[in-house]
Amino acid sequence: MIRVSVRVACRGVGAAVAGDRGLDQRGHGESDRATSYERNDYIADVVAFHRHLGVGPVPVLGHSLGG
Secondary structure, three states, X not given: OOOOOHHHHOHHXXXXXXXXXOOOOOOOOOOOOOOOOOHXXXXXXXXXXXXXXXXXXXXXXXXXXXX
């Protein structure tokens, strides 16, 4: 099976929205395997990424993880 990170698969959308910045879902794409995959972990990932960028308020687009 060919695996492609979301960042790579959505490069055109990402470039239009965020330039060269992208965030893979934990444990997927180019991200390392995580010890936990709880909802709060995903939220913490996005918060940490946002703080790392040092930008103000931004729109956030999400989707269902299923279940």
